[in-house]
Amino acid sequence: DTGVSQNPRHKITKRGQNVTFRCDPISEHNRLYWYRQTLGQGPEFLTYFQNEAQLEKSRLLSDRFSAERPKGSFSTLEIQRTEQGDSAMYLCASSLETGRDEQYFGPGTRLTVT
């Protein structure tokens, strides 16, 4: 079991550029979540998938953010026209649909927008 992996681990980009992050969940997990964490705060929910269906999106997720999970395996999170306020740690988590919401997190992607 390799756990949840995320790539890249760090991304520095200039304001206005587009960025894409990838998450590979634990292989048998059918649920996949994206969270964002800023300094001094706990992770904040962005969106989640059950298999390939995107079931919920947070109000935090502006139109510049889009997430996909084709074929219910890995997921990508794209941010278009990045802003300095997008600088944060982007965390991916996965879980089984068991009624117990134990989510297992990846190491995160640190985004810095200059």
Add this chain to the structure above:
Amino acid sequence: DQQVKQNSPSLSVQEGRISILNCDYTNSMFDYFLWYKKYPAEGPTFLISISSIKDKNEDGRFTVFLNKSAKHLSLHIVPSQPGDSAVYFCAASGGGANSKLTFGKGITLSVRP
């Protein structure tokens, strides 16, 4: 409006003693509560959880207590070890299809040798 609150930003305890980390919540629809531990530059690591139908769950040195009437939970670590030094997050979910986690701001635990 913060639905999960960890009001103490930090806690320092002596090695071998008990660490008690507290968490309060406001949303009575929360059905499941979890504690995560986080080291710098890593993602949160799941520690222990408790369903709203229980008032205690124990796993080795870690015990979580839930007081539904007070909307309060706590994590007890006994005995505390220097390797326990990390940021601890309390989280809650509504269960079922409402499985997203709502986190507190975290508490930094320092265990002194």
